[in-house]
Amino acid sequence: MSTTPPKPPGYQLPEEHYLNATYGIRSWLLTTDHKRIALLYLASVTFFFFIGGIFATMIRIHLLTPAGYLVTPETYNKLFTMHGVAMIFFFLIPSIPAVLGNFLIPLMIGAKDVAFPKLNLLSWYIYITGGCFVLYSFATGGLDTGWTFYTPLSSVYSNSAVTPAVIGIFINGFSSILTGLNFVVTIHTMRAPGMTWFRLPLFVWAQYSTSIIFILGTPVIAITLLLAGLERMFHLGFFNPALGGDPILFQHLFWFYSHPAVYIMILPAMGVISEIIPTFARKPIFGYTFIAASSIAIAVIGFFVWAHHMFLTGESTYAALAFSLLSYLVAIPSAVKVFNWTSTLYKGSISYDTPMLYALGFIGLFLIGGLTGLFLACLGLDIHIHDTYFVVAHFHYIMVGGAVMGYVGGLHFWWPKITGKLYPEFLARLAAVILFVGFNLTFFPQFILGYLGMPRRYHNYPPEFQVLNVMSTAGASILALGYLLPMIYLTWSMRYGKVAGRNPWPATGLEWTTASPPLTENFDVTPVVDWEPYDYKNRPDLGLQTPTAPTLAPAHGDD
Amino acid sequence: MQSQLPFYPDQASNFAPSVDSLMTFLILVSVFFSLAITAAIVIFFFKFHRKSKNEIGVPIHGDMRLEVLWIVVPAILSLAMFGWGAAVYVDFRHAPLDTLDIYVVGKQWMWKVQQPNGRREINELHVPVGRDVKLVLASEDVIHDFFVPAFRVKMDVVPGHYNTMWFRPTKAGHYEFFCSQYCGTNHAVMGGWVTVMEPSEYAAWLSGSTGGDANPVTTGEKLFAEKACSTCHLSNGTGRAPSLNGVYGGTVRLADGSTVTADEAYIRESILLSNAKIVAGYQPLMPSFQGQLTEEDIMSLTAYIKSLQSQPVPATGAGVIAPGKK
Ligand code: HEM
Numbered sequence: 001m002s003t004t005p006p007k008p009p010g011y012q013l014p015e016e017h018y019l020n021a022t023y024g025i026r027s028w029l030l031t032t033d034h035k036r037i038a039l040l041y042l043a044s045v046t047f048f049f050f051i052g053g054i055f056a057t058m059i060r061i062h063l064l065t066p067a068g069y070l071v072t073p074e075t076y077n078k079l080f081t082m083h084g085v086a087m088i089f090f091f092l093i094p095s096i097p098a099v100l101g102n103f104l105i106p107l108m109i110g111a112k113d114v115a116f117p118k119l120n121l122l123s124w125y126i127y128i129t130g131g132c133f134v135l136y137s138f139a140t141g142g143l144d145t146g147w148t149f150y151t152p153l154s155s156v157y158s159n160s161a162v163t164p165a166v167i168g169i170f171i172n173g174f175s176s177i178l179t180g181l182n183f184v185v186t187i188h189t190m191r192a193p194g195m196t197w198f199r200l201p202l203f204v205w206a207q208y209s210t211s212i213i214f215i216l217g218t219p220v221i222a223i224t225l226l227l228a229g230l231e232r233m234f235h236l237g238f239f240n241p242a243l244g245g246d247p248i249l250f251q252h253l254f255w256f257y258s259h260p261a262v263y264i265m266i267l268p269a270m271g272v273i274s275e276i277i278p279t280f281a282r283k284p285i286f287g288y289t290f291i292a293a294s295s296i297a298i299a300v301i302g303f304f305v306w307a308h309h310m311f312l313t314g315e316s317t318y319a320a321l322a323f324s325l326l327s328y329l330v331a332i333p334s335a336v337k338v339f340n341w342t343s344t345l346y347k348g349s350i351s352y353d354t355p356m357l358y359a360l361g362f363i364g365l366f367l368i369g370g371l372t373g374l375f376l377a378c379l380g381l382d383i384h385i386h387d388t389y390f391v392v393a394h395f396h397y398i399m400v401g402g403a404v405m406g407y408v409g410g411l412h413f414w415w416p417k418i419t420g421k422l423y424p425e426f427l428a429r430l431a432a433v434i435l436f437v438g439f440n441l442t443f444f445p446q447f448i449l450g451y452l453g454m455p456r457r458y459h460n461y462p463p464e465f466q467v468l469n470v471m472s473t474a475g476a477s478i479l480a481l482g483y484l485l486p487m488i489y490l491t492w493s494m495r496y497g498k499v500a501g502r503n504p505w506p507a508t509g510l511e512w513t514t515a516s517p518p519l520t521e522n523f524d525v526t527p528v529v530d531w532e533p534y535d536y537k538n539r540p541d542l543g544l545q546t547p548t549a550p551t552l553a554p555a556h557g558d559d
Numbered sequence: 560m561q562s563q564l565p566f567y568p569d570q571a572s573n574f575a576p577s578v579d580s581l582m583t584f585l586i587l588v589s590v591f592f593s594l595a596i597t598a599a600i601v602i603f604f605f606k607f608h609r610k611s612k613n614e615i616g617v618p619i620h621g622d623m624r625l626e627v628l629w630i631v632v633p634a635i636l637s638l639a640m641f642g643w644g645a646a647v648y649v650d651f652r653h654a655p656l657d658t659l660d661i662y663v664v665g666k667q668w669m670w671k672v673q674q675p676n677g678r679r680e681i682n683e684l685h686v687p688v689g690r691d692v693k694l695v696l697a698s699e700d701v702i703h704d705f706f707v708p709a710f711r712v713k714m715d716v717v718p719g720h721y722n723t724m725w726f727r728p729t730k731a732g733h734y735e736f737f738c739s740q741y742c743g744t745n746h747a748v749m750g751g752w753v754t755v756m757e758p759s760e761y762a763a764w765l766s767g768s769t770g771g772d773a774n775p776v777t778t779g780e781k782l783f784a785e786k787a788c789s790t791c792h793l794s795n796g797t798g799r800a801p802s803l804n805g806v807y808g809g810t811v812r813l814a815d816g817s818t819v820t821a822d823e824a825y826i827r828e829s830i831l832l833s834n835a836k837i838v839a840g841y842q843p844l845m846p847s848f849q850g851q852l853t854e855e856d857i858m859s860l861t862a863y864i865k866s867l868q869s870q871p872v873p874a875t876g877a878g879v880i881a882p883g884k885k
């Protein structure tokens with residue numbers, strides 16, 4: 001079934017590692033091991049992805065016919081709202097940082113754990129508490145405000161369970177803030193000897209930038225939603241014009257966080273891609289400093305473009321001009337990354353391993369997502385395409401085509417490290433291709449729908465839009481298959497997969513120099529770094545292109 | 560109809576060709592970059608495919624000239640997109656002076672339209688071809704958005720604010736409009752049709768049946784008396800409040816020395832938040848009418864005040880320092 005070359009018999013799981021160090025439910029629920037916490041997050045974000053996915057499936061089935069096929073308008077509105085809330089706040093924002101970031105940052109910098117292990121566990125409990133409130137809202141009446149919670153619809157007019165949802169997202173925000181804080185302190189203070197800033201893997205740079213946004217941005221969304229909740233519960237007039245409030249103020253506050261939040265979602269994925277590409281091209285990444293600096297630039301400039309979501313609210317023309325110009329500015333660092341990744345392939349030794357397929361797919365999809373961002377940032381064009389399916393297509397290209405592809409690619413890349421096992425390679429490649437095809441079929445037609453004038457959040461539509469909608473739904477069913485496959489074979493591989501060994505690819509990062517799965521303390525002895533990142537040439541320990549290396553598989557580290 | 564989907568919708572306003580040209584420009588730039596990057600990836604992928612198990616790539620760390628190139632070229636292209644887009648947008652946000660003004664009120668989940676002569680429509684909008692039309696948009700509840708794809712225009716309709724948008728229909732016909740800001744349960748059915756007519760047909764349609772709808776100017780004049788506005792705002796300028804003759808479209812000097820242009824939003828604010836801006840030389844005496852007037856009342860009052868634009872401005876006691884052009 002698998003096309004992975006057979007491993008020599010020498011590969012065995014280490015006697016003791018973080019997964020078998022202790023047993024029992026308590027040992028998981030009270031763990032302070034960053035690796036176990038990462039797995040707690042893995043389970044919980046997967047759960048929310050599932051919930052969000054079910055809502056999405058129902059949305060696409062409903063849109064098969066112009067009149068709407070499945071549900072009432074009320075229910076339809078709840079479906080897209082709950083889809084957005086589950087996917088954005090409870091899946092995509094925590095996904096890469098809390099799962100891969102938690103697992104990898106200490107390993108990548110040569111530390112035993114994060115700086116504040118108990119706080120790390122607390123973050124997970126806060127996330128779960130917030131999640132419970134939101135699930136309570138979904139179960140008792142649902143939520144129909146749109147994930148954007150625009151006032152006064154959310155704070156006065158909606159009849160759905162807005163209050164628990166707002167409380168849930170408010171609480172969940174503290175989880176992000178604590179995670180961000182933990183990462184920043186960890187990266188600053190716990191790097192192993194020799195791990196200078198410019199030897200950090202680019203994944204760590206990306207997590208660092210993301211953490212800054214977590215810390216600076218999240219308090220704003222928390223307080224904004226709290227104000228909307230207070231307005232709803234106690235009839236205070238912050239945003240309700242009937243009480244002297246201003247509904248546009250809400251949008252400013254909302255997007256002040258939520259635009260940077262889109263970078264919370266994509267930056268970590270860019271970090272993943274920056275790890276995968278040099279590994280499977282077996283050469284240093286092209287323009288390391290430019291990729292690292294562009295992460296920081298995106299995090300900083302990303303705070304100054306929020307009002308590009310509001311060009312047609314009646315904001316002043318001058319504000320619109322400034323925010324449009326700044327939006328173009330933030331696109332440039334993203335472009336720089338794409339060019340550097342592509343150039344890294346030049347004269348590489350490129351393999352077709354699954355993570356690489358995800359990485360290359362990511363570049364293509366992110367490219368389309370980013371380029372269509374330029375359309376939306378273009379003032380004259382936004383008059384027409386704002387709030388249409390064009391926007392829906394744009395952000396799905398970025399968030400699903402980009403961020404989720406990065407996340408799934410990263411899971412495949414580090415799966416051997418996380419579980420010590422290999423997944424079936426052929427199935428995994430197949431799933432990557434299915435995802436790519438299904439994704440494009442689902443979302444490309446939505447660009448055209450948008451330009452033709454189909455507004456977003458519509459439970460019915462004029463009949464001439466049916467063909468494109470049916471295409472989109474057909475694509476979605478392929479996409480669903482593409483997600484189910486990895487869920488199945490990755491779970492399967494935890495038990496039945498081949499033993500991976502320390503460094504199956506082989507890759508150059510510190511995390512690959514320790515056992516798979518790692519020990520609870522990560523490393524036997526504190527590692528000392530004396531090599532540059534992604535340097536294959538001066539790493540005889542990887543066993544590549546040195547005449548004495550075994551021909552079948554890479555050798556272990558030289559410990 | 561379904562089988563021959565065009566990629567651009569009907570072009571039926573002055574903005575449609577400009578927006579479509581912008582779109583074409585951005586598509587061309589995007590297609591160029593997408594193809595270039597995709598081609599590079601595919602070529603490298605096959606050309607530099609791993610030949611032997613233990614092979615490594617050629618270590619290349621970067622190239623400063625390339626970095627500069629791919630920062631500068633996208634920056635220049637971005638500036639072009641920005642500038643061109645800005646030009647179209649600024650045009651859209653600044654209505655010409657002599658427009659046909661139509662009042663549009665959005666509420667969950669219908670559109671109420673009032674033509675200049677008072678004729679009312681619901682979920683319909685009739686406009687003449689070739690004339691600059693300005694829609695004055697108000698909402699009675701949540702945020703809506705008036706979107707006409709064939710005109711390539713939209714604008715949010717925000718409670719507590721007046722937004723305006725303008726366009727010049729260029730082709731007679733029937734075009735669908737939508738609410739494009741999510742506004743609750745029936746958001747998706749909150750739409751209707753714009754009928755663009757030849758000017759003569761439009762004039763005939765307009766006078767055809769006012770169906771007993773009062774002219775907004777007359778209604779506004781009545782309200783002006785009922786709400787006792789007229790007791791202070793005497794037209795000869797001798798009242799406790801400035802004369803409103805010639806105010807609309809003109810420049811007003813405020814107590815703090817600044818000046819404002821008296822547009823719909825200023826008039827609305829002066830009625831509802833009467834003490835927000837005080838005309839130079841007057842006391843903040845005026846009561847607030849917040850909560851006492853419906854959006855449509857305010858629109859009628861505004862229509863009445865607009866009709867005073869052509870009345871003689873008194874030498875003293877005028878609200879306006881430089882009357883707007885008629
Ligand atoms: C190349 C840089 C980008 C530019 C210039 C850009 C521009 C824009 C603009 C102007 C809008 C508002 C469109 C409208 O409402 O009319 C928008 C919407 C959006 N963008 Fe981007 N974008 C970029 C990258 C991203 C990234 C990296 C993400 C996410 C990871 C993202 C996610 C979103 C989302 C979620 C929305 C829609 C929000 C909503 O209304 O629900 N964008 N983008």
Ligand SMILES: [Cu+2]
Pocket residue numbers: 258259262305306308309
């Ligand atoms: Cu944004």
Ligand SMILES: [Cu+2]
Pocket residue numbers: 702703704738739740741742743745746747749
């Ligand atoms: Cu609506």
